[in-house]
Amino acid sequence: MIIYCAGPIRGDVSYQKFYAEVINHIEDEGHSALAEFNGEFSVSVPLTETQIYKRDLKWIDGSKLMIAEISGPSLGVGFEIAYAIFQRKIPVLALVNSNVKNVSAMLTGCNSPLLTISEYDNMDGMKHIISEFINRIN
Numbered sequence: 091m092i093i094y095c096a097g098p099i100r101g102d103v104s105y106q107k108f109y110a111e112v113i114n115h116i117e118d119e120g121h122s123a124l125a126e127f128n129g130e131f132s133v134s135v136p137l138t139e140t141q142i143y144k145r146d147l148k149w150i151d152g153s154k155l156m157i158a159e160i161s162g163p164s165l166g167v168g169f170e171i172a173y174a175i176f177q178r179k180i181p182v183l184a185l186v187n188s189n190v191k192n193v194s195a196m197l198t199g200c201n202s203p204l205l206t207i208s209e210y211d212n213m214d215g216m217k218h219i220i221s222e223f224i225n226r227i228n
Contacts, residue, residue, distance in 0.1 A: 091228065094153035095125035096171065101164030105187055108216060109159040112185070115217045116157065119224065124149040150174050155227050157220060160197065160207075161187040168196065175204045183223045185210055 093116050097109030116123040126146070137145065150156065156174045158167050174180050184207045186193050197207060206223065210216035 091155070091224070092122045092124060092153045093224070094150045094156040094170075094174070095123050096156060096158035096167045097125070098159075098162045098164035098167060099126055101166065102162030105159055105161035105190075108161065108185070108187065108210075108213070111213055111216065112157055112159055112220065115220055116224075119221065121224070124153060146170065147173065150178055150180070153180060155180050155224070156182045157223070158182060158184045160184045160193065161190045163194065168194065171197065171205070175200075175202050179204065181223075181227055182206070183208060183220065185216055185219065187211075 095109070095113050095116065097106065097112065113123045113125050126142070150170060150173060153174075156171070158171055160167060160171075171182050171184065174182050181204050184197060184205065186207060186209050188209045188211045193207070197205070208219045208223075210219055
């Protein structure tokens with residue numbers, strides 16, 4: 091299955107190691123993880139902001155679901171989540187570390203059945219949540 095993975099690149103990168111592990115876990119489970127942070131998709135020439143925007147929307151368009159690490163605030167990740175839910179109508183799993191207490195009300199207040207927000211304590215817990223979500227969608 092093709093899964094779009096979102097996490098802060100320019101925003102708060104405090105939890106970026108968890109974002110990297112989201113990508114690794116999805117690939118370890120035999121799925122394709124579309125993400126700028128995935129070294130498999132690195133480019134030799136830097137992309138313009140417009141090229142990044144178009145590429146990421148194309149990746150979301152081609153994905154069956156989206157998994158986002160939202161512990162570190164990011165305007166881009168919020169935009170991608172809204173696009174996935176309201177434009178593409180694909181399920182989104184938003185993962186937040188249990189140490190984070192102030193998740194955006196724009197996410198926690200969203201009542202779309204396509205959005206699942208799950209809290210995790212550690213890497214193993216996060217991986218378990220991801221696997222359960224993928225199995226439920228599959």
